[in-house]
Every structure is written in C-alpha cells, then in structure tokens.
Amino acid sequence: MEPIHIIGAGLAGSEAAWQAARAGVPVILHEMRPAKGTFAHKTGDCAEMVCSNSFRSDDDVMNAVGQLHWEMRAAGGLIMMMADRHRLPAGGALAVDREAFSAAVTEALRAEPLVQIVPGEITDLPSDGNWIVATGPLTSDRLAEAIRSVTGTDALAFFDAIAPIVHADTVDMSVAWEQSRYDKGETEAEQRAYINCPMTRDQYEAFIDALLAAEKTEFHEGETAGYFDGCLPIEVMAERGRETLRHGPMKPVGLTNAHKPDEKAYAVVQLRRDNALGTLYNIVGFQTKMKYGAQTQVFRMIPGLENASFARLGGIHRNSFLNSPTLLDDRMRLRQRPNLRFAGQVTGVEGYVESAAMGLLAGRMAAAQAQGRDLPPPAPTTAMGALVNHITGGAEAKTFQPMNVNFGLFPPLEDIRGGRRGRKDRYPAYTQRAKDDFGAWLAAQ
Structure with a gap:
C-alpha cells in the first residue's frame, strides 16, 4: 500500500499519523525541526506545545472543548492519551507536563511500526500521492509560498487581525x-x-x-x-x-x-x-x-x-491559515488538488485540541481513501463535525478567521417546556446529542 505523507509533526500531524497507522496504512511523517527551527519551538519533538500547557476545560457535559476531548478519547486519539498520562493538577482544566507529553508522543510514534519519521523541510506540494499538510501557524516561508502558488496569492495570511x-x-x-x-x-x-x-x-x-x-x-x-x-x-x-x-x-x-x-x-x-x-x-x-x-x-x-x-x-499575531470555506471540501481536501488534505491550525481552527482533532479526522479520511473507502465527516451536531462544517462552508468566507470550538457552532436545539433552554439544560443536551452522534459515526466505520 502506498504510504500517506504528512508534513509537520505538531499536534495535528502527530494525531493524523497515529490514526492512519492504527487503521493499517503506512505513514511517512516529515518534520523540519530540529534542523530548521522556528522562533517559538525549542526541540525537535513531535507535538511540542509552544504556548500554554493547557488543553482547557475537561468538562464534557457543560463545555464544548470538553466534549471535543471526549470525542478524541472515544476515537483512540494519541494526543488525549498522552495528555491523560502526563496530566497536572489544574482544577477542571486538562493541563500537562509539556516536555514529558511531547516526549511521550514522539516515543509512541517512533514505536509504531507503520510510522516512519523523516527529518527535513518539505518546500513543495506534490501533485500526486496521498498527502496531509499539517504545518500549523508557523509554516516555513518556502512551503507557505508553495501553498500560495497552488491556492492563490490571497489565500494564506501571515499576520491576522482578529475581532472578538x-x-x-x-x-x-x-x-x-x-x-x-x-x-x-x-x-x-x-x-x-x-x-x-x-x-x-x-x-x-x-x-x-x-x-x-x-x-x-x-x-x-x-x-x-x-x-x-x-x-x-x-x-x-x-x-x-x-x-x-x-x-x-x-x-x-x-x-x-x-x-x-x-x-x-x-x-x-x-x-x-x-x-x-x-x-x-x-x-x-x-x-x-x-x-x-x-x-x-x-x-x-x-x-x-x-x-x-x-x-x-480579539488579537493580532502571526498566523498562517487558509481561507478554508473557499478552498477545502468536507473531506478536508484542497479542491484544486484533491491529493492534498490540510489539518490543524492551517485550516482555520484555533487551539491545541481543535488542531489535533482536525488531524484525527484527516488521518482517518486519508487512511480510508488509501483503502478504497470514503469516510464522511461526523455529523455537525458533534464537536468535530461542527468544526469541520464551520471551516468548510459554515463560516462566512469574506470574514473567515481562526475559531475555537464552542456551542455557537452547533446546530440549535429545539426549545423545551415551551420556552428557551437555559445553559443548565442546553449545554448537557448539546453534549449528549454529540456523544450519541459521534458514537454512531465511529460504529459505522
């Protein structure tokens, strides 16, 4: 079987590699670090956390990111597995020992027989094969130029100004x-x-x-x-x-x-x-x-x-991301070059967990394609499905900016008791519906 090539061993690329390998498909994971670094990264480890050490709330009843945690655990996600193993006390949040976490992700991928980690910078986008681009907000200049040449000169932003x-x-x-x-x-x-x-x-x-x-x-x-x-x-x-x-x-x-x-x-x-x-x-x-x-x-x-x-x-900072609603289909493939999938922050999601979740989906979808199957995204009522729906068509393309998962991305619930649901009723209903629908998506594979 031809391998899946993944560019970038951050959280999204690492998760994509794990999911594809666990589905029985060989993976070549390309990472430019440590030979070519960035101002933010300090090591050559996979899934290095360069900002905070928190995956935010772990409440899977009242919080959308907690529901995303639940879905990643249900799908056998590597990132959540290692986060749980290296968890630090942080109240209701999931915080980790970042160095131990990254080292553990790296060790797990190196121990996986179907994953080969290849050092070196990728500077062009191949026109054939099965590729996932998961380079994150600090995409190298040469690869960013290659992405621009394929997607259009205005498709990739390097500094974004974000409104609340x-x-x-x-x-x-x-x-x-x-x-x-x-x-x-x-x-x-x-x-x-x-x-x-x-x-x-x-x-x-x-x-x-x-x-x-x-x-x-x-x-x-x-x-x-x-x-x-x-x-x-x-x-x-x-x-x-x-x-x-x-x-x-x-x-x-x-x-x-x-x-x-x-x-x-x-x-x-x-x-x-x-x-x-x-x-x-x-x-x-x-x-x-x-x-x-x-x-x-x-x-x-x-x-x-x-x-x-x-x-x-709001905020203003360096961030490379696609205008995904105009460029990606719901299988996260580039419409002009369907041999290329994108995953992680480069797709326009914001946050560690959201990036890893998009890697999880891209890895599973690419593996299904390698095996001659088609894997649709989860329902938009799930946390992962809501994110995919947002970046591939749910958001306004003209004002598209990176987004964290939140209940505002979920389809509304029907009112109960003849009136509006309060948060105490609404949020658990969102998460229960998401669990049911995500479980059904997993069972159908």
Missing part, C-alpha cells in the same frame, strides 16, 4: 437593535443583518479613554508586522485621534434606534453575523491587540454588551 466574537444570545436586545446601515439588502433578513449598540457622547469618551489605557500585547521576538489600513487595530485608530473611530467602524450614520427612534446616537458599535446559524456575531472593525482581560472589561462598556459572553476574543 460574541454569543448572540448574550446581547441585550432591549438596548441593541437589528438593522443594516441605510436598511441595505433585498430581503428583510439582509436589512436586519447587523446588531447595533448605541453610545452617547459620554459613553464614547469613556470608551476611548479605557481603550487607550488598556494593556496591550506585543509581538513575540522574531515577529514583525506592519499594519494595513483595512485591518488596523482599534487602539491604533484611536491613537490617531479621538474622533477616528466615530468616523470609522463606530460611525452612527444610516441607523435608527428601534427603541428610541427620535434619539440620535453619538456612536454605534455594529455586530455582524459570523456563522450561518446566527448564533455568533463579530464586532465589526474591532480587531485588537489588547490583552484578554482588558478586552473583556473594555468591550463590556459597550451598551448592550454589559453581560456579553465571548466565543473568541
């Missing part, structure tokens, strides 16, 4: 209202595509003061980036003048407050739908490099967002 994303059901709609600027749109839904949060002059001035004073994140050593006018962090805009935001993303023109139609807002913050389900909204033009704690405090000063829950906070 809010859970729609946490916006106070007694203050905010739905309306597109100047009521643009052919249908009523299009004319109400935005959620608008009004500010008085005093509220705006206090917001600008807090924005300028907030603690900011600096780039890592070895990273440099210029700002582009189309994606300036809001702090940079505010530094150019106190009225800049009010004449930019916070301009109040073309909008009428549905609650106070005779009162003109001094400034307006707009939220735009971020997924097809309408459960997530991004704050338009609010890409930021404020530290996370500061973001929560500053953004909750916005009227209507006082109790907002954030699916993702």
Whole structure:
C-alpha cells in the first residue's frame, strides 16, 4: 500500500499519523525541526506545545472543548492519551507536563511500526500521492509560498487581525437593535443583518479613554508586522485621534434606534453575523491587540454588551491559515488538488485540541481513501463535525478567521417546556446529542 505523507509533526500531524497507522496504512511523517527551527519551538519533538500547557476545560457535559476531548478519547486519539498520562493538577482544566507529553508522543510514534519519521523541510506540494499538510501557524516561508502558488496569492495570511466574537444570545436586545446601515439588502433578513449598540457622547469618551489605557500585547521576538489600513487595530485608530473611530467602524450614520427612534446616537458599535446559524456575531472593525482581560472589561462598556459572553476574543499575531470555506471540501481536501488534505491550525481552527482533532479526522479520511473507502465527516451536531462544517462552508468566507470550538457552532436545539433552554439544560443536551452522534459515526466505520 502506498504510504500517506504528512508534513509537520505538531499536534495535528502527530494525531493524523497515529490514526492512519492504527487503521493499517503506512505513514511517512516529515518534520523540519530540529534542523530548521522556528522562533517559538525549542526541540525537535513531535507535538511540542509552544504556548500554554493547557488543553482547557475537561468538562464534557457543560463545555464544548470538553466534549471535543471526549470525542478524541472515544476515537483512540494519541494526543488525549498522552495528555491523560502526563496530566497536572489544574482544577477542571486538562493541563500537562509539556516536555514529558511531547516526549511521550514522539516515543509512541517512533514505536509504531507503520510510522516512519523523516527529518527535513518539505518546500513543495506534490501533485500526486496521498498527502496531509499539517504545518500549523508557523509554516516555513518556502512551503507557505508553495501553498500560495497552488491556492492563490490571497489565500494564506501571515499576520491576522482578529475581532472578538460574541454569543448572540448574550446581547441585550432591549438596548441593541437589528438593522443594516441605510436598511441595505433585498430581503428583510439582509436589512436586519447587523446588531447595533448605541453610545452617547459620554459613553464614547469613556470608551476611548479605557481603550487607550488598556494593556496591550506585543509581538513575540522574531515577529514583525506592519499594519494595513483595512485591518488596523482599534487602539491604533484611536491613537490617531479621538474622533477616528466615530468616523470609522463606530460611525452612527444610516441607523435608527428601534427603541428610541427620535434619539440620535453619538456612536454605534455594529455586530455582524459570523456563522450561518446566527448564533455568533463579530464586532465589526474591532480587531485588537489588547490583552484578554482588558478586552473583556473594555468591550463590556459597550451598551448592550454589559453581560456579553465571548466565543473568541480579539488579537493580532502571526498566523498562517487558509481561507478554508473557499478552498477545502468536507473531506478536508484542497479542491484544486484533491491529493492534498490540510489539518490543524492551517485550516482555520484555533487551539491545541481543535488542531489535533482536525488531524484525527484527516488521518482517518486519508487512511480510508488509501483503502478504497470514503469516510464522511461526523455529523455537525458533534464537536468535530461542527468544526469541520464551520471551516468548510459554515463560516462566512469574506470574514473567515481562526475559531475555537464552542456551542455557537452547533446546530440549535429545539426549545423545551415551551420556552428557551437555559445553559443548565442546553449545554448537557448539546453534549449528549454529540456523544450519541459521534458514537454512531465511529460504529459505522
């Protein structure tokens, strides 16, 4: 049987190699480290954790990432197996001894007879064979150029400016209202595509003061980036003048407050739908490099967002990722070059667990192809299925940015008892449905 070639031995590539080998398909795992390093990596080990040592919440009843943990364990995932073996006390989170964890993943892959780890940088994308690209956010310059040449010059971003994303059901709609600027749109839904949060002059001035004073994140050593006018962090805009935001993303023109139609807002913050389900909204033009704690405090000063829950906070940092909704099919294959699958952060998922989960799916799908089978993704009601659905068509391609798993990506549940479900009812229902459907997907293989 022809081997599967995997580029990158990070969390996604390591998991993909493990899954394919366990399915009985030989794997060649290519890793450029340690011969060619990055500013963030320190070793040549597989699955090196370069940021935190946490896989976040391990609660598989009330938390979407905990449900993703459950699915990876159910599928015999290497990453979760080694995380459990090298777990550290961390309350409800799954934190690990990062060096022991990476060493254990490396040892397991080296001991697997069907996995061959080959050192050296891959600088081109082959036009034949069965390949998985799992190079992560620090894809080497030469391979990034090869990916760009195949996918299009604008398909791969190197520094992304990320705006926060809010859970729609946490916006106070007694203050905010739905309306597109100047009521643009052919249908009523299009004319109400935005959620608008009004500010008085005093509220705006206090917001600008807090924005300028907030603690900011600096780039890592070895990273440099210029700002582009189309994606300036809001702090940079505010530094150019106190009225800049009010004449930019916070301009109040073309909008009428549905609650106070005779009162003109001094400034307006707009939220735009971020997924097809309408459960997530991004704050338009609010890409930021404020530290996370500061973001929560500053953004909750916005009227209507006082109790907002954030699916993702903003940031600006180096990150190589595809515009996956336009480039990948639901088997995670590149449409222009179906011999290439992509996995991990390069697909537009954010976080250790999400990256490894995409590796798990890519490895299983590539193995099925090698064996003459077709493996569909899990149902979108599962954590893995929700992520795949998001990156391969569920997200808006024009505003696509990396995303952690969260319940906003799951199809909504039907209401119970004639009313809305609260979190205590809704989240366990999401996770139970996900467990049932993921179990059925495994059983069908």
